[in-house]
Amino acid sequence: MIVEAILKINPNAKVSVTNESLDEITWLEGTTPISKADIEAQFPAVEFDMAMEDLRAKRNRLLTETDHYALSDQTLSDDMRTYRQDLRDITEGLTTVEQVEAVVFPTKP
Numbered sequence: 384m385i386v387e388a389i390l391k392i393n394p395n396a397k398v399s400v401t402n403e404s405l406d407e408i409t410w411l412e413g414t415t416p417i418s419k420a421d422i423e424a425q426f427p428a429v430e431f432d433m434a435m436e437d438l439r440a441k442r443n444r445l446l447t448e449t450d451h452y453a454l455s456d457q458t459l460s461d462d463m464r465t466y467r468q469d470l471r472d473i474t475e476g477l478t479t480v481e482q483v484e485a486v487v488f489p490t491k492p
Contacts, residue, residue, distance in 0.1 A: 388425035462492035
């Protein structure tokens with residue numbers, strides 16, 4: 384998570400982190416060091432990004448499982464259309480890790 388936090392501040396940073404410790408960061412290739420406090424301040428954003436990434440991966444798997452229903456030679460039922468749209472909309476309005484973790488996926492028809 385430390386590297387991800389650093390990259391949120393400086394996307395071009397080159398670093399090495401040992402033991403996932405803020406005290407063991409090696410700044411490489413002339414990268415300007417970033418304070419521990421600034422790195423720690425990014426942890427909530429990194430945690431949120433990771434939670435959203437997991438949510439999107441699960442959502443995408445569920446959409447993939449029903450892709451064959453949406454082929455041009457298939458008639459998509461209203462229930463399946465609603466289910467797939469609900470899956471696409473599932474990430475809207477989420478702003479905290481707690482909200483992401485509380486998401487309830489729709490039931491596949």
